[in-house]
Amino acid sequence: MNANPIANILSEKKKEQEGKIVLETRDIKISYNGEPAVKNVSISIPEHEITAIIGPSGCGKSTLLRSFNRMNDFVPGASLQGQVLYRGIDLYGKDVDPVEVRRKIGMVFQKPNPFPKSIFENVAWGPLINGYQKDIYERVEKSLQAAALWGEVKDRLNSSAMTLSGGQQQRLCIARALAMEPEIILMDEPCSALDPGSTAHIEDLMFELKQKYTLVIVTHNMQQASRVSKFTAFFDAGNLVEFGETQNIFTRPKHNRTEDYVTGRFG
Amino acid sequence: MKNSAVCLTFDKNVFQRRNSKRWREEFIKAGLFICASVSVLTTFAIVWILVSEAGAFFQDVSVIDFLFGTQWTPLLEPRSFGVLPLVCGTLLIVVGTALIALPVGLATAIYLSEYASSNIRSILKPILEILAGIPTVVYGYFALTFITPLLREVFSEVQIFNAASASIVVGIMVLPMVASLCDDTLRAVPDSLRQGAYAVGATPCEVTLGVVVPSSLSGIMAAFVLAISRAIGETMAVTLAAGASPNMTMDPFVAIQTMTAYIVQVSLGDTPAGGTAYQTIFAVSALLFVITLCMNIFSKILLRRFREVYE
Amino acid sequence: MISRNLTNRYFIARTFHWFCFAVAWIGVLILAILLFHVTREGIQWLDLQFLSDFPSRFPAKAGIHSALFGTLWLIGLTALFSVPIGIGSGIYLEEFARKNRMSRFIDLNISNLAGVPSIVYGMLGLVIFVRWFGLNQSVLAGSMTMNLLILPVIIISTREALRGVPNTIRQAAFALGATRWQTVYSHVLPAALPGILTGIILALSRAIGETAPLIMIGALTYVAFVPEGPMDDFTALPIQIFNWASRPQQEFHELAAAGILVLLFVLLLMNSIAVIIRHRLEKRSR
Numbered sequence: 059m060n061a062n063p064i065a066n067i068l069s070e071k072k073k074e075q076e077g078k079i080v081l082e083t084r085d086i087k088i089s090y091n092g093e094p095a096v097k098n099v100s101i102s103i104p105e106h107e108i109t110a111i112i113g114p115s116g117c118g119k120s121t122l123l124r125s126f127n128r129m130n131d132f133v134p135g136a137s138l139q140g141q142v143l144y145r146g147i148d149l150y151g152k153d154v155d156p157v158e159v160r161r162k163i164g165m166v167f168q169k170p171n172p173f174p175k176s177i178f179e180n181v182a183w184g185p186l187i188n189g190y191q192k193d194i195y196e197r198v199e200k201s202l203q204a205a206a207l208w209g210e211v212k213d214r215l216n217s218s219a220m221t222l223s224g225g226q227q228q229r230l231c232i233a234r235a236l237a238m239e240p241e242i243i244l245m246d247e248p249c250s251a252l253d254p255g256s257t258a259h260i261e262d263l264m265f266e267l268k269q270k271y272t273l274v275i276v277t278h279n280m281q282q283a284s285r286v287s288k289f290t291a292f293f294d295a296g297n298l299v300e301f302g303e304t305q306n307i308f309t310r311p312k313h314n315r316t317e318d319y320v321t322g323r324f325g
Numbered sequence: 326m327k328n329s330a331v332c333l334t335f336d337k338n339v340f341q342r343r344n345s346k347r348w349r350e351e352f353i354k355a356g357l358f359i360c361a362s363v364s365v366l367t368t369f370a371i372v373w374i375l376v377s378e379a380g381a382f383f384q385d386v387s388v389i390d391f392l393f394g395t396q397w398t399p400l401l402e403p404r405s406f407g408v409l410p411l412v413c414g415t416l417l418i419v420v421g422t423a424l425i426a427l428p429v430g431l432a433t434a435i436y437l438s439e440y441a442s443s444n445i446r447s448i449l450k451p452i453l454e455i456l457a458g459i460p461t462v463v464y465g466y467f468a469l470t471f472i473t474p475l476l477r478e479v480f481s482e483v484q485i486f487n488a489a490s491a492s493i494v495v496g497i498m499v500l501p502m503v504a505s506l507c508d509d510t511l512r513a514v515p516d517s518l519r520q521g522a523y524a525v526g527a528t529p530c531e532v533t534l535g536v537v538v539p540s541s542l543s544g545i546m547a548a549f550v551l552a553i554s555r556a557i558g559e560t561m562a563v564t565l566a567a568g569a570s571p572n573m574t575m576d577p578f579v580a581i582q583t584m585t586a587y588i589v590q591v592s593l594g595d596t597p598a599g600g601t602a603y604q605t606i607f608a609v610s611a612l613l614f615v616i617t618l619c620m621n622i623f624s625k626i627l628l629r630r631f632r633e634v635y636e
Numbered sequence: 637m638i639s640r641n642l643t644n645r646y647f648i649a650r651t652f653h654w655f656c657f658a659v660a661w662i663g664v665l666i667l668a669i670l671l672f673h674v675t676r677e678g679i680q681w682l683d684l685q686f687l688s689d690f691p692s693r694f695p696a697k698a699g700i701h702s703a704l705f706g707t708l709w710l711i712g713l714t715a716l717f718s719v720p721i722g723i724g725s726g727i728y729l730e731e732f733a734r735k736n737r738m739s740r741f742i743d744l745n746i747s748n749l750a751g752v753p754s755i756v757y758g759m760l761g762l763v764i765f766v767r768w769f770g771l772n773q774s775v776l777a778g779s780m781t782m783n784l785l786i787l788p789v790i791i792i793s794t795r796e797a798l799r800g801v802p803n804t805i806r807q808a809a810f811a812l813g814a815t816r817w818q819t820v821y822s823h824v825l826p827a828a829l830p831g832i833l834t835g836i837i838l839a840l841s842r843a844i845g846e847t848a849p850l851i852m853i854g855a856l857t858y859v860a861f862v863p864e865g866p867m868d869d870f871t872a873l874p875i876q877i878f879n880w881a882s883r884p885q886q887e888f889h890e891l892a893a894a895g896i897l898v899l900l901f902v903l904l905l906m907n908s909i910a911v912i913i914r915h916r917l918e919k920r921s922r
Binding site (some may be wrong): 346350353354356357358360361363365370374375428432433435436437439440441447452453455456458459460461462463465467469470471497500501517528529530531534549551553554555557559560561563564585587588589592606607610611614617618621622625 | 649663759764813877893
C-alpha cells in the first residue's frame with residue numbers, strides 16, 4: 059500500500075469506477091428561446107464503450123450531444139435545466155469553467171473543419187494554447203498515429219490541411235481532438251459527409267479508440283449504429299424513448315416507436 | 326463518505342481555470358472594450374459640443390430668426406442671421422446632383438446587374454471605385470477649370486462661380502455610390518422572379534423595368550437618400566466652384582454659398598473666436614448634422630423594409 | 637398585329653439595353669477626361685524642383701515639398717492610432733459583445749458616424765484637440781481628427797471581414813478548450829486579415845484626400861517648412877492644392893494640377909501596395 063493517503067483513495071475510487079458511468083444526465087431539459095428541444099432526459103454513458111444516439115432529424119440528438127461539452131453556450135437563447143454530471147461533478151455548476159470542460163470532453167463535427175493551417179499546426183495548436191510544456195512533436199505523432207493518419211501524412215506535416223481528402227481531413231480532426239488527451243470524445247454524425255470507404259476507415263478507428271476513450275456518437279445511419287456501438291439511445295421529438303444494449307434495441311425493442319424507426323417505417 | 330468528499334473536492338479543481346489565464350483573458354477583453362467605446366464617446370462628444378456651442382449662439386439669436394430668416398450677413402454690419410440662403414444654396418447643389426447621379430447611377434446599376442457579363446463587371450466596378458476614391462478637392466479643381474469654362478461656352482450667362490458646375494461634379498462624385506448600392510439591391514432580387522417574368526414572354530427591358538426595379542424600390546430609394554445626404558455634406562468641391570455669396574436663388578448659373586462652404590470661409594478668415602459671428606459655424610454645423618442624421622436614419626429604415634421582404 | 641407589337645417591344649428592349657450600356661460607360665469616360673485634363677494642365681510643372689521646393693508667391697519657384705511631407709506625417713500618425721483602435725473595436729463588437737439591444741444601438745451609432753459630413757469632424761477636432769487638449773494647429777491635432785473621421789470606416793470593414801470567416805473554424809477551436817481571445821487571435825483574425833487590410837487602405841486613402849477637417853483645425857495654407865515632430869505646424873497635399881486652385885492666376889491653377897498628380901500618385905502607390913500584400917496573404921492561406 060502506498061504511504062500517500064490521497065493516492066490510495068484515488069486508486070480505490072478508480073477501481074470503483076471501472077466499468078462504471080462516466081457521464082450522466084439527470085432529468086435535463088434544453089430549450090431555445092423557450093421552445094423545448096430536449097425534454098426530461100436521464101441517460102448514463104458507460105466508460106470505454108461506444109454509445110450511439112439515433113433518431114429522426116430534428117429530434118434533439120445534436121442538442122443533447124452539445125450539452126455534454128457546453129457547446130450550447132454559444133447558441134443565443136439556449137438554456138438548460140437539470141444536471142449533467144461528469145464523474146459526479148455538475149458540468150453546469152457555478153464554479154465550472156466551460157473552457158476547461160472542453161479540454162476533457164472533445165468533439166468531432168459533422169463536416170470536417172480543419173484549420174486553414176498546416177497539418178502539424180492543426181494538431182499541435184490545442185495542446186500548445188493549453189500550456190503544454192513537453193515535446194510537442196511527440197504528441198503530434200502520437201495523435202496522428204492514434205487517428206490512423208500518421209502513415210499518410212508523416213512526410214508532409216507542413217503542407218496545408220486543406221490539401222487532404224475529406225476522409226483524411228476528418229481523421230485529422232479526430233487527431234486534433236485526441237491531442238488534447240480527453241476522456242470522452244463526442245462525435246456528431248462524423249461520417250455523414252464522407253464516402254463509404256472513408257466511413258469504413260473511421261468506423262475501424264472508433265473500435266480502436268474505445269479502448270482508451272469513451273465515445274458518444276450521434277448518427278442517423280442505423281446500420282452504423284448497429285455495427286459500431288455497444289449501447290444505443292433512441293430519441294424522438296426531444297424525448298429519450300429507449301436506451302439499452304444495441305442488440306436489444308434493434309432486435310427486441312421495447313417500444314413501438316422504436317420498432318417503427320429501426321424497421322424504417324418513418325424517419 | 327469522507328473519502329468521496331475529498332475526491333470530489335480534488336476533482337472539482339479540474340474544471341477551474343488557473344487564475345493567470347483568466348486574468349489575461351479579462352485584461353485583453355477590457356482593452357478591446359476601451360477601443361470600442363471610442364466611437365461611442367465620439368458621438369457623445371459631437372452631440373455635446375454642438376448642443377453647448379450652438380446653445381450659446383441661440384442665447385443671442387433666436388432660433389426662429391435663424392431658421393426662417395432670409396438674410397445671411399453674420400460677418401458684416403448690419404448683421405443678419407437667417408440661414409435660409411445657405412440652405413437654399415445647399416438645396417440647389419442637391420437638386421443638380423440628384424438630377425445627374427440618380428438616373429445615371431441607376432442605369433449603370435441596371436446595366437451591371439442585368440446585362441453585363443462578369444468580365445465587364447470586373448472592369449467596370451473597379452473603375453467606378455477609382456472614381457469614388459478621388460479626393461473631393463480634385464473634383465473641385467475639375468469643376469473650376471474644366472466644367473465652368475465648358476458651361477460658359479454653351480451658356481454665356483454662366484458666372485465664374487456657379488452652382489451648376491459644382492453640382493455636376495458632386496453628381497459625378499456620388500455616382501459610384503449610387504451605382505454600387507443599387508447594384509447590390511438589384512442583385513438581391515431573387516432570380517425566380519425574373520424567370521417567372523421571362524416565362525410569360527417578357528423582353529429583358531420589360532422584366533427589368535416591370536419586375537426587378539419595382540421590387541427593389543425601397544433599396545433604390547435608400548441609395549438615393551444616402552447619395553443626397555452625401556451631397557449635403559460635401560465641402561471642397563462647392564467651396565472651390567460654387568462661390569461665397571449667400572443667395573436665395575434657384576438659378577444654377579450664379580454664385581451661391583452652401584452651409585459647408587460658409588464654415589470653410591469662416592475658418593480661413595480672421596473672425597475672432599468666441600464672438601457671435603464665430604459661433605455661427607457651430608449653429609450651421611448643428612443644422613448640417615441634424616439634417617444628415619435624419620437622412621441617414623431614413624435610408625436605414627428604407628433598407629430594412631427592403632430586407633424584410635427578401636430575407 | 638401581334639407581330640408588329642412584338643417588333644416594337646424588341647426595339648424598345650434593344651434601345652433600353654444600349655441606353656444602359658452607354659450610360660454605364662459615362663463614368664469611365666468622365667474618369668478619362670478628368671485624368672487627361674489634370675495631366676495636360678499639370679505635367680509641365682512636374683519635376684524634381686517641384687517636389688523639393690516650398691510654396692512661394694512666385695509660381696516658378698513654388699513647390700510641394702512641405703505639403704508632401706506634411707501628408708506623410710499625417711498619414712503615419714493617423715495609421716498609428718486608428719489601425720489598432722479600429723481593429724480592436726471591430727474585434728470586440730463582432731466577437732466579444734453579446735448581441736442585445738445595447739450592441740444594436742452601438743451598430744446604429746457607428747453607421748451614423750460613417751455618414752457624418754467630414755466638416756463636422758473638423759469642428760469636433762477644433763474644439764477637442766485644438767482647444768481642450770491645447771494641441772493647436774499641430775500634426776498631432778490633425779491626425780487625431782482624422783482618426784475619429786476614419787474610425788467608423790475601419791470598424792465596419794473589420795467587422796465585415798470577421799463575419800466572412802466561417803463559424804465552423806470557431807466551433808472547432810472552442811471544442812478544443814480555447815478561450816475566445818485564443819480563437820480570435822490564432823484563427824479568425826488571420827483568416828480575416830486580407831479584408832481588414834483592404835478596409836484600412838480604403839480608410840487611409842480617404843484620410844489622405846480630406847481637406848475640410850484640416851482647414852477647420854487651422855492647418856496653415858502657407859507653410860514653408862517640413863514638420864519635425866508631432867507638435868509642429870503643418871500643411872498637407874489637399875490643402876496646398878486647394879490653396880493654389882483658389883487663386884485667380886492661371887499658373888497657380890496649373891500648379892494645382894501638378895499637385896493633384898502627386899496626390900493621385902501617392903494614392904495609387906498605397907492602393908497597389910495593399911493589393912500586393914492582400915494577394916500575398918491570400919496565397920499563404922491557400
